[in-house]
Amino acid sequence: MRQTWRALCASTATVVLAAFAAGAQAETVNVGVTVPTTGPAAILGIGARNAISLFPKQVAGFDVNFKVLDDASDTTTSVKNANQYLSEGVDLIVGSSTSPQSLAIIEAIAGRETPLIALGASSRLVLPMDDKRKWVFKTAANDSLMAQAIIEHMAAHNVKTLGFIGFADAYGDSWLNEITPLAKKHGIDLRVTERFHSKDNSVTGQVLRVIAADVDAVLVAGSGTPAALPHATLTERGYKGLVYQTHGAANEDFLRVGGKALNGGFLPVGPNLVWEQLPDDYPTKAASAKFVPMYEAKFGEKSRSNFAAQAYDVLLLLERALPEAAKVAKPGTKEFRIALRDALEKTSDLRANAGVFNMTPEDHSGLDARARVMVKIQDGEWVLDKAAK
Template identity: 45%
Template sequence: MSMTCLVRPLLRSLLLGGLVACAAGAQAQIKIGVVSSSTGPIALVGIPQKNTVPLLPTRAGGQTIEYISLDDASDPTASVSAIKKLINEEKVDALIGPSGSPNAMGVIQFVAEAGVPMFAPVGTAAVVLPMTEQKKWVFKTTQNDDLIAAALVQHMGRTGVKTLGFIGTADPYGDNWHKVLEGLAGKAGIRMVSAERFQRQDTSLTAQSLKTLAARPDAVLIAAPGSSSVLPQTTLHDQGYKGKVYQTHGAALPDFLKLGGKKVEGTILAASAMLVLDQVPDSHPTRKIAASYVAAYEKLHGSKPATFGANVFDAGLLLQAAIPVALKSGKPGTPAFRSALRDAVEQIRELPATQGVYNLSAADHSGFDERGRELITVKNGQWTLLK
């Protein structure tokens, strides 16, 4: 089904009704559980996600929607407890979250067993690839790693990069990025000469940086989400590295610029146009809806959101588009409705959102194409479209 015609009604509902998302209370007929890491090591990812919940749609298909939001404190074990509580006690019809890749990977089994669709706003493509009977219950509202990596590797090839160093988190996010990057770089004739890993909570990366410097790579790619993306790059800078530094879309947040300062000047990453809305043409398919989201978030919270919040916002758009279809097959609170909701999301076509245009299918539960990425650099402390 084509979703282009739904953009105006979706926007109207979000902007007029969004601020009372959590106030539907006992009148709600559809219950959505949200798990975010608004405290703990990945709070810079989870806070904008939690803050976006009041902006989600409160009605769809003539039904009201209630959101039940829980914090897992960045702990994968707490994520499992929160998901089980939402499924078993709150009887939710769908889930949004958790914030972290390890957290999301750890709950897939329970989501699948319960037959509850989950919208994962996480970086790693491992939550949806390779597709399995369990993963068919998971949809991903961020661009898959291969889509982002392809843009970065193409830029490396155009600018003469021949050797590459890798520094990534020792978790599913870093694992998948290393796998994808190694394959794409090899095909492009770029040799990976070093690969270092670290924990998100590490406070020193001197050893990893020194080993990377010893390999003398033309460029280094850092694969880490949120605030954990900053320390590897500032450490390389302090130790005198002069080559190009690439980051993943995990670094696409305002705090990357604040925490990194001048040490992250010149960084190259690929991410959604939301970082550079004022620099893309009016015809860009995501500009209008992303600008509306940013304005609503800024009005409510007094600051601009990171793209991590937009991933939750997009989950709301997908749900609002799919719910009217699912209601034809079952009532909220029933297995029939939840199964129909999952099926309806798979049928979404050409739905513009903040992060790109969604075209989902049984094989593709992320659904992005090149319209979901832009090459961006840090220039004078600001995100700048790389032309």
């Protein structure tokens, strides 16, 4: 009888412990996402929203609720959405898709001890590291990586003089700051700098001044479909030099809007965009071979974009980080948010769509040269430039 009683107690304890563990893991993780699904940057945010819609209900065994709000490509609305999420006690904020919006969110949530995964590209989102940025991570490669690829490509094509036409915002500022010292280092003279706004209907004046400077190449530093306008205008005005775009222009709508006027242009892109053209041993190919077909099966052929892939990489980061954070505390608590931040910072050798993530306390982007490839625009297609390194 005594042995039977002991066996019953042991069995009951096992059941209770199992139920406790299951209950702990069943705690819901809440993630607030703010991206632009309307406004000038909508093409970026729609890709991110679409990718997030593919996320499973459970991530690494944890129930995760992703709530998505449209910030209308507006910094004020981005901040409003972020503050709403803070009031709701989310465990993580994701967004926004542009650097100016992401920077505004960083300022708004400073001191609130809630991690943010930004989808913008500017290195200013994570550098220089300080008390604000220690809570910020990003899935898009820093502009510096992409700028280096562009300048090296220019040098290899004997470019000696350069013109710049960039957004009149933080994105354009970041690119100008990146390209200026790199151009000087490679003996390229940055002769003329022009700026434009994403909502502008004409950039004829800026383009004519750039052409008059008689430069070998022009860099257009814009994102989404608005980046097509200076490029197309350069072609229409008979410019014969090389035209480069930044990775912020890498989407199908950009190709559609610019049409054949974009032919011959070069830009660095995330490897997922041309994953079929990559060598089989490229470290990101397996992740993209899974994600891109799944994405295009739902949203249509050629609907892929860097912006969608970078948003999907949030899922891959969470698959690593959530189990580690849950060892420390339950979702919905300050302790869990701190643990989640710490776990994200320890991400290593994560072979994702945007590149291979190796986060450190000093580097919350964690990407290297494997996060970029150079492509040429040809008849509405991205063609891998196999000669570029």
